[in-house]
Amino acid sequence: xxxxxxxxxxxxxxxxxxxxxxxxxxxxxxxxxxxxxxxxxxxxxxxxxxxxxxxxxxxxxxxxxxxxxxxxxxxxxxxxxxxxxxxxxxxxxxxxxxxxxxxxxxxxxxxxxxxxxxxxxxxxxxxxxxxxxxxxxxxxxxxxxxxxxxxxxxxxxxxxxxxxxxxxxxxxxxxxxxxxxxxxxxxxxxxxxxxxxxxxxxxxxxxxxxxxxxxxxxxxxxxxxxxxxxxxxxxxxxxxxxxxxxxxxxxxxxxxxxxxxxxxxxxxxxxxxxxxxxxxxxxxxxxxxxxxxxxxxxxxxxxxxxxxxxxxxxxxxxxxxxxxxxxxxxxxxxxxxxxxxxxxxxxxxxxxxxxxxxxxxxxxxxxxxxxxxxxxxxxxxxxxxxxxxxxxxxxxxxxxxxxxxx
Numbered sequence: 555x556x557x558x559x560x561x562x563x564x565x566x567x568x569x570x571x572x573x574x575x576x577x578x579x580x581x582x583x584x585x586x587x588x589x590x591x592x593x594x595x596x597x598x599x600x601x602x603x604x605x606x607x608x609x610x611x612x613x614x615x616x617x618x619x620x621x622x623x624x625x626x627x628x629x630x631x632x633x634x635x636x637x638x639x640x641x642x643x644x645x646x647x648x649x650x651x652x653x654x655x656x657x658x659x660x661x662x663x664x665x666x667x668x669x670x671x672x673x674x675x676x677x678x679x680x681x682x683x684x685x686x687x688x689x690x691x692x693x694x695x696x697x698x699x700x701x702x703x704x705x706x707x708x709x710x711x712x713x714x715x716x717x718x719x720x721x722x723x724x725x726x727x728x729x730x731x732x733x734x735x736x737x738x739x740x741x742x743x744x745x746x747x748x749x750x751x752x753x754x755x756x757x758x759x760x761x762x763x764x765x766x767x768x769x770x771x772x773x774x775x776x777x778x779x780x781x782x783x784x785x786x787x788x789x790x791x792x793x794x795x796x797x798x799x800x801x802x803x804x805x806x807x808x809x810x811x812x813x814x815x816x817x818x819x820x821x822x823x824x825x826x827x828x829x830x831x832x833x834x835x836x837x838x839x840x841x842x843x844x845x846x847x848x849x850x851x852x853x854x855x856x857x858x859x860x861x862x863x864x865x866x867x868x869x870x871x872x873x874x875x876x877x878x879x880x881x882x883x884x885x886x887x888x889x890x891x892x893x894x895x896x897x898x899x900x901x902x903x904x905x906x907x908x909x910x911x912x913x914x915x916x917x918x919x920x921x922x923x924x925x926x927x928x929x930x931x932x933x934x935x936x937x938x939x940x941x942x943x944x945x946x947x948x949x950x951x952x953x954x955x956x957x958x959x960x
Contacts, residue, residue: 584708627910648671
C-alpha cells in the first residue's frame with residue numbers, strides 16, 4: 555500500500571486509547587441491535603401478531619427516542635462524566651434481547667422493542683457527545699469517521715449473525731433458534747460494558763465546555779436551527795440515512811422483478827456496507843485533499859447518481875454491484891462529516907444537544923420518507939422508491955452546496 559493511501563489510525567494528543575474503547579463499544583452494541591431487531595417480527599408472529607401488531611411494536615421502538623432525544627442531549631452537555639451514560643445505554647441494549655427471548659405476549663415484545671430503542675438513543679447521544687467533547691477540532695472528522703465505521707461493522711455483522719444462527723429453522727424450531735440468537739445478542743451488548751469501563755479509565759474525564767460569552771444556559775432549539783450550517787447538516791444526514799433504509803427495503807423487490815436471486819441481493823447489500831466502512835476509515839486521507847463541504851455535496855450527489863443507476867430497468871447484477879460499490883463509499887462519507895458540521899456550527903456547550911437534534915431529525919426522516927417512497931412505489935413500482943431517494947439526495951446536495959463554507 556502506498557503512503558498516500560495508508561489508513562490514518564486514530565492517534566493524537568488526547569489519549570487515543572479512549573477512541574479505541576469507544577469503537578469497541580459501538581461494534582458490540584450495534585452488532586447486538588442489528589442481530590436483535592430482525593428477530594422482533596418473528597417473535598411477534600409466534601405470539602399471533604398480525605401486520606398491525608408488528609407496526610405498533612416497531613413504533614414502540616421509535617417513540618421513546620423521539621421523546622427523550624433532546625432532553626438527553628441537554629443532559630449530556632451538562633454532566634461531567636459521560637461513561638456512566640454509555641453504560642446505561644448498553645444495559646438497556648442487553649436487557650431488550652433478554653426480554654424478547656423470554657417474551658410470551660405481544661405487550662412484552664413491545665416493551666422489549668421499546669427497551670432496545672431507548673438503549674440505542676442513550677448510547678448514541680452519549681457516544682457522539684463524548685467524541686465531540688474529547689476531540690480537538692482538527693481531529694473531529696477522523697474520530698467521528700471511526701465512530702461511524704464501528705457502527706457500520708455492527709450493522710453488517712448483526713444480520714449476518716442472525717442468518718447464520720437461524721439457518722433453515724421453521725415452526726417450533728424457529729422459536730428456539732430466535733431465543734438462542736437473542737441471548738447471544740444480549741451477550742454481545744454486555745461485552746460493551748468492559749469496553750465502556752476501559753473508555754472511562756483510558757480517557758479520564760473532561761468537564762463540559764464552558765458557556766460562550768453571551769450564551770444562555772439552555773440554547774433554544776429554534777436558535778440552534780437558525781445557526782448557519784445546522785439545517786443543511788440535518789437535512790443531508792436524514793437524506794443519507796433514509797436512502798440506506800430505502801435501498802435495504804426495496805432492493806430485494808427490484809431484484810425479484812429482474813430475476814436476480816436473493817443470495818445476490820445479500821452480496822450487493824454487503825458490498826454497499828463494506829464500501830461505507832472503507833470510506834470512513836479513509837476519511838482523514840480524503841480531508842487532506844478536499845474540504846468537508848465538497849465531500850458532503852459529493853456524498854449526496856454521487857449517491858443519488860449511484861441509486862439512479864441501480865433503478866434503471868436494464869441494470870443487471872454487474873452494473874448494480876459497481877453502482878453500489880461507489881454509492882456505498884459515498885454514503886459512508888457523508889454521515890460522519892454531517893456530525894462534525896453540526897457540532898462546529900453551534901456553541902461548544904450545546905454540542906451534544908445539536909447531535910441529539912440530528913439523531914431526532916434522522917428518526918423523523920426514517921418515519922416520513924419511507925411513507926412517501928411507498929406511495930411513489932405504489933404508482934411506479936419498486937424502483938420508484940429508489941428514484942424518490944435520488945430526488946431527496948439531490949435536494950440535500952443542493953442544500954449543502956448553498957450552505958456555509960467550512
